[in-house]
Amino acid sequence: MAPRVSTTDRIHLALREAILSGELASGSLHSIYQLAERFNVSRTPVRDAVLRLADTGMLEIERNHGVRVRGLKxxxxxxxxxxxxxxxxxxxxxxxxxxxxxxxxxxxxxxxxxxxxxxxxxxxxxxxxxxxxxxxxxxxxxxxxxxxxxxxxxxxxxxxxxxxxxxxxxxxxxxxxxxxxxxxxxxxxxxxxxxxxxxxxxxxxxxxxxxxxxxxxxxxxxxxxxxxxxxxxxx
Amino acid sequence: MAPRVSTTDRIHLALREAILSGELASGSLHSIYQLAERFNVSRTPVRDAVLRLADTGMLEIERNHGVRVRGLKxxxxxxxxxxxxxxxxxxxxxxxxxxxxxxxxxxxxxxxxxxxxxxxxxxxxxxxxxxxxxxxxxxxxxxxxxxxxxxxxxxxxxxxxxxxxxxxxxxxxxxxxxxxxxxxxxxxxxxxxxxxxxxxxxxxxxxxxxxxxxxxxxxxxxxxxxxxxxxxxxx
DNA sequence: GACACGCATGTAGCATGCTACATATTCACC
DNA sequence: GGTGAATATGTAGCATGCTACATGCGTGTC
Known part of the structure; x- marks a missing residue:
């Protein structure tokens, strides 16, 4: 049975949980590279997930610098x-x-x-x-x-x-x-x-x-x- | 200098206009590759824009088959x-x-x-x-x-x-x-x-x-x- | 010591290569 | 002719190269 759920969705979920559990500290800066390595996938699905999370306001993308965790205020x-x-x-x-x-x-x-x-x-x-x-x-x-x-x-x-x-x-x-x-x-x-x-x-x-x-x-x-x-x- | 606008945003806008103007007919099927060629950019920004448009319900992504225009009903x-x-x-x-x-x-x-x-x-x-x-x-x-x-x-x-x-x-x-x-x-x-x-x-x-x-x-x-x-x- | 500046470092954004898979088509078989 | 399986075609999804740029740090200048 092939996994019906896409890698992007999986990373999206994992990132959300990591942020909300405090595993990724509020205000901390990370890079797509680091996160991709962390989840053992390529940068593409991580990037997709990050973009979606940025839309909901949980992450903030700083161009050519990294993604900052906004945490929950x-x-x-x-x-x-x-x-x-x-x-x-x-x-x-x-x-x-x-x-x-x-x-x-x-x-x-x-x-x-x-x-x-x-x-x-x-x-x-x-x-x-x-x-x-x-x-x-x-x-x-x-x-x-x-x-x-x-x-x-x-x-x-x-x-x-x-x-x-x-x-x-x-x-x-x-x-x-x-x-x-x-x-x-x-x-x-x-x-x-x-x-x-x-x-x-x-x-x-x-x-x-x-x-x-x-x-x-x-x-x-x-x-x-x-x-x-x-x-x-x-x- | 004018505020920098990303290629993704540009394609996002262009696709939306193309859909709503009827240039991309409602119900028609396209591919990321075709659209990328149409706008003379690579597939990545097109893909990003398509994902965003799919979120708003203007496009429907059919896995390994193409993107279908939902038009405006x-x-x-x-x-x-x-x-x-x-x-x-x-x-x-x-x-x-x-x-x-x-x-x-x-x-x-x-x-x-x-x-x-x-x-x-x-x-x-x-x-x-x-x-x-x-x-x-x-x-x-x-x-x-x-x-x-x-x-x-x-x-x-x-x-x-x-x-x-x-x-x-x-x-x-x-x-x-x-x-x-x-x-x-x-x-x-x-x-x-x-x-x-x-x-x-x-x-x-x-x-x-x-x-x-x-x-x-x-x-x-x-x-x-x-x-x-x-x-x-x-x- | 204060400050301006250039350079090294690391990053997101974009381009492109690769693969599994969904659909269409062909064709063998009845 | 009707039917179903093998094959062909094209695609999204994922991986990876490449480039312009934002930032921080050291160095030179006063």
Whole structure:
């Protein structure tokens, strides 16, 4: 069985994990040559992956000089979750109005995986379930570009290193925020779905900001979500 | 010395224009090698540009077979403007609450460029002014990722070919939609700014959909904006 | 000691060589 | 003629050469 996944994708994933795990220190400078040697591949797939990561803002390419790791700052978390709020909250409401039974069934199945992951403290499975649930809701909104954007935004923050602290407590808390969302979708209650999704994302964002702040010594923005989100009602 | 532009960026732009102008027919299959020869560059920058265009959904890469042009369908316009509505309307409201005098001055200057472009029927300048105005409003929202997303969304629809029909009428109409937005921002009236931005984007989207539909023989979705947008109030 | 300048070093960007593979075509066989 | 396997063709993906350039360091000058 030939590996269906391209080398570029593999390197892309590996680089992201290396950055977010702190293996590649924030602010450090590297070269395509070094990274290619590190992963035992040629420079081409590394270059492709680096370009993609630079698009999402995780790396910064300095021409003829190297690639600098941007790490994950508190402000990055703010930006990512502001965007996710603007996109995912309406999507959740839409899903609640247009949900068919198949979607609800799939969502409920996902919740079971969730619970299992929490019970066994399996963080990788937890991440997968979380992503799957959000992805299904986004898919229901029927806008592939918005879905892709949210996926890309998730990529920036999804990391083992960031989540590990205080696992058992926060994982369970996050899980418990998902259940009422699915209930609201099942009940075809868009307002509730939107409100619950909003609360869930805000909760997650604040949690992440605090953890990132702890490791980077930054301050968490005091009034968050800020005005950009509050004003989102104006659409 | 002019700011250095990479070959990749140049090809990226050229390919996008070629696709949107119809020079590369929708659905047609090409190869990196052919395209490289066409632009008199090597395959590498073409490949980079193609990968980026594939990310935005304008091209589809078929492994070991070629790249297929996806063209611009009515549904693409719907998706792009749904996303822009979700992002730009809150941003406009935010800009209205947080605008400083410098921003207002810059916006007013932009309106003058706009009027000049319309007066001389200079579509290139029109596009630049339009983008500049929207970009300034987005920048005021203080979220670089959202700004980048909107830029990318604009890229998909910005094309000479699509706009050319009925120029003198539509250009002036679009220009006149921008003035009240700037006025609302200057008056620090976020609700008005949001409403006006929404109307402007919807108007533009419908216009684009009709033009795309005319050339592709598709039907324009009847009730637009649809439920995803209507539900956006729930944030 | 401060500073300007040239050179060595290392890099990204671009060009090109090479390979596995997806598709189209031919052709043998029934 | 219909069908399926062998072959031919062309491609993306990956590896590797090559070049202009950004940066840092040493050297010369005052």
């Amino acid at each position: 508190v402000d990055d978390v703010r930006e990512v979750f502001e965007a996710r709020l603007l996109l995912e909250v309406p999507a959740a409401a839409f899903a609640a109005t247009h949900a068919d039974d198949a979607l609800v069934t799939a969502l409920r199945a996902c919740l079971l995986d969730f619970a299992a992951a929490v019970a066994t403290n399996d963080e990788a499975q937890f991440q997968r379930s979380d992503r799957q649930l959000h992805t299904m809701l986004m898919a229901a909104a029927g806008n592939t570009r918005i879905s892709a954007m949210v996926e890309s935004l998730r990529d920036v923050t999804q990391a083992h290193g960031v989540w590990t602290a205080d696992q058992s407590r926060t994982l369970r808390a996050i899980q418990h925020e998902h259940e009422p969302i699915v209930d609201a979708v099942a009940a075809r209650n868009p307002d509730a779905a939107a409100r619950l999704m909003r609360d869930h994302l805000v909760e997650t964002a604040v949690l992440l900001m605090q953890q990132v702040a702890k490791t980077s010594g930054e301050a968490v923005p005091d009034p968050w979500p800020g005005a950009l989100i509050s004003r989102a009602r104006g659409v | 009515v549904d693409d316009v719907r998706e792009v403007f749904e996303a822009r509505l979700l992002l730009e309307v809150p941003a406009a409201a935010f800009a209205a609450t947080h605008a400083d005098d410098a921003l207002v001055t810059a916006l007013r200057a932009c309106l003058l460029d706009f009027a000049a472009a319309v007066a001389t029927n200079d579509e290139a300048q029109f596009q630049r002014s339009d983008r500049q105005l929207h970009t300034m409003l987005m920048a005021a929202a203080g979220n670089t990722r959202i700004s980048a997303m909107v830029e990318s969304l604009r890229d998909v629809t910005q094309a000479h070919g699509v706009w050319t029909a009925d120029q003198s009428r539509t250009l002036r109409a679009i220009q006149h939609e921008h003035e009240p937005i700037v006025d609302a921002v200057a008056a620090r009236n976020p609700d008005a700014a949001a409403r006006l931005m929404r109307d402007h984007l919807v108007e533009t989207a419908v216009l684009l959909m009709q033009q795309v539909a005319k050339t592709s023989g598709e039907a324009v979705p009847d009730p637009w904006p649809g439920a995803l947008i209507s539900r956006a109030r729930g944030v």
